Structure formats: C-alpha cells, structure tokens
Amino acid sequence: MSDLFYDAAPNATRVAPPLPTPRQYPAKPQQVYLFGTCVVDLFFPEAGLDAIRLLEREGLRVHFPQEQTCCGQPAYTSGYTEEARKVARAQLALFANDWPVVVPSGSCAGMLRHHYPELFKDEPETLAQVKALAERTFELAEFLLHVCQVELQDQGEPVQVALHTSCSARREMNTHLHGRALLAQLQRVERVEHDHESECCGFGGTFSVRMPDISGAMVRDKTRALQDSGAAQVISADCGCLMNINGSLELQDSPLRGQHLASFLWQRTGGRP
The missing domain is CATH 3.40.50 (Rossmann fold)
Structure with a gap:
C-alpha cells in the first residue's frame, strides 16, 4: 500500500519499482x-x-x-x-x-x-x-x-505464530521469505498460515491518516484473519504494521499481540525473557 499514493500534492503518484532481482551477498563484515x-x-x-x-x-x-x-x-x-x-x-x-x-x-x-x-x-x-x-x-x-548465515538454536517453549510482513517489504525486499526462513530454524516454533497474509494491514503511512475509514476496515480484516489462525503471537519485521495491528487488537480487547522479529528471535535464542 505504501508504494502507491495519491495526495493533494501535484504529480503525487508513486509506482512501485520492479520486483527485486536476486542479489550477490558479500562475506560477513566486521x-x-x-x-x-x-x-x-x-x-x-x-x-x-x-x-x-x-x-x-x-x-x-x-x-x-x-x-x-x-x-x-x-x-x-x-x-x-x-x-x-x-x-x-x-x-x-x-x-x-x-x-x-x-x-x-x-x-x-x-x-x-x-x-x-x-x-x-x-x-x-x-x-x-x-x-x-x-x-x-x-x-x-x-x-x-x-x-551472517545464522544458525539459530531455539530455547523457548512450543508456540504457534503468524508472520505478517508489510506489503511494500514483500515486494521490494522479499522480507516474508527471509522471515519464514529464520522462523523455520526454530525447532519449537510453528508458523501458521493465515488468510489475508499478503494483504496490506491498512497502515500505509499517511494513507491511514488520510483515509481512516478504509484503513480501519483493512486492519479489522487483517486482525480477524490473524485471530482466526489460532496463532498465539504475531511476528512482523515492520513496526509501522505492528503499531497498527496491535492498536486494533487492543481496541478489540483481544489478547493477541504482535512483536518485532528481532525481539522474538533474541528471546527464543537465549536473550532476555
């Protein structure tokens, strides 16, 4: 959603770039x-x-x-x-x-x-x-x-999680694929599929401010799908989406909450509880 906006500013249309091509990764730096x-x-x-x-x-x-x-x-x-x-x-x-x-x-x-x-x-x-x-x-x-080519060792209890990635992150950086691969390394973490997974949560940066009714309807669809998935936790690599999703879940008095992937990985692999 954040790649295509229409605003009061002239010539405000932004078109997403082509899908990313495979890149050559460097050796791990210092x-x-x-x-x-x-x-x-x-x-x-x-x-x-x-x-x-x-x-x-x-x-x-x-x-x-x-x-x-x-x-x-x-x-x-x-x-x-x-x-x-x-x-x-x-x-x-x-x-x-x-x-x-x-x-x-x-x-x-x-x-x-x-x-x-x-x-x-x-x-x-x-x-x-x-x-x-x-x-x-x-x-x-x-x-x-x-x-880094990390090899994660899971130290947490069994849990089911749903992964959400922002729509622009999916298109531009393949973040959903990278997140799935890291979660798959955690032996006691089960990633559950959910409906609307590839759809925008409704945040879209300034979109949520300029079109709050549409944004609100979109995040309600997203949170409904997340709750229906049976996941105990939502994981995302984009905090804008987390802010929107968590806010909607809180308004619904739902116990489900989202957490950034970095914090989830750190906690599951021996970091702070």
Whole structure:
C-alpha cells in the first residue's frame, strides 16, 4: 500500500519499482551500521536494541549514528519529492563508511535501496554515492540469513505464530521469505498460515491518516484473519504494521499481540525473557 499514493500534492503518484532481482551477498563484515528507523526509535526501541544484540552476537561491531532520522519515505510516497530529498541527503552524510547498512524494517530498507536512486537521478554528483548506499543496504532478516548465515538454536517453549510482513517489504525486499526462513530454524516454533497474509494491514503511512475509514476496515480484516489462525503471537519485521495491528487488537480487547522479529528471535535464542 505504501508504494502507491495519491495526495493533494501535484504529480503525487508513486509506482512501485520492479520486483527485486536476486542479489550477490558479500562475506560477513566486521562492522555494520544500523539504520534504526523513526518508528523503531519512537515506539519500539527494544526492537532496535535486540537487532543490535543479534548482530553483536554474530561478532559484528554495530555503529548507530545518533543524528539519523526518518528515511524520507512518508514525504516521498505523498508526493513531496524535494522534502524527501532533503531528509535523504541528511542520512547520506551519516553512513559514509563502506559498511553494510542493516535496517530492521523492510519498507525503510526498500526506500534506501530502491527509491533513493530515483530521488537523486538528476544529481550525477550525488547519484554514485546513493547507488553505493543502496547496494550495501540490507533488511535485518535478509542480512542475518544471507550474510551472517545464522544458525539459530531455539530455547523457548512450543508456540504457534503468524508472520505478517508489510506489503511494500514483500515486494521490494522479499522480507516474508527471509522471515519464514529464520522462523523455520526454530525447532519449537510453528508458523501458521493465515488468510489475508499478503494483504496490506491498512497502515500505509499517511494513507491511514488520510483515509481512516478504509484503513480501519483493512486492519479489522487483517486482525480477524490473524485471530482466526489460532496463532498465539504475531511476528512482523515492520513496526509501522505492528503499531497498527496491535492498536486494533487492543481496541478489540483481544489478547493477541504482535512483536518485532528481532525481539522474538533474541528471546527464543537465549536473550532476555
């Protein structure tokens, strides 16, 4: 949903890029950046900390530039290109070293990897830097799976979970495939299928603000399917979706709740309870 928006701004239509092609993964580095995302920073800080813990456990030194802010996606998908470019330019200066940039959000990772080059296509003096950043940007689950090649050892009790991935993360970063593969390594975790799995939860960034009735209907469909699945917990790699889904579940007085994949993996493999 977040890849195609119509707004009051002129020429606001944004069309999703082509499906991602298979990429060549580098050897595991010694140092990485974490791009924490604004939603993680403000609403799910434990997910960012658990992402760092997972990476550090793999022997990596994690750098977190304190000045980082939003990736610029809300402005970009609403048609405010110049404002998005200003936000993106500020991030470019913070990730200057040639280290991978790991992002605990498929939609934000997709913004850096696929949309930053579009933002700066008319600035040849900046485009090379932008493309280099895009090539070394990885969503967290993707990085753990294909670069770190983690082998997870489950230490939790048997549980059934449902996996939700944001619609843009599915299209741009294959986050659903990476999340499924990591959960499959946990011997006592059963991932249950649920209806509406590939459908948007209704958040869609500014969409949920501009069209609250439609957004509300969509998240009710999503949460109904999650509750009907029989899962005891919802897992997602995108905190915007988690915020929307958890809010709807709370309004329904449902005991079901969602948790970021990073926190779930950390807890299941020996981290904090």
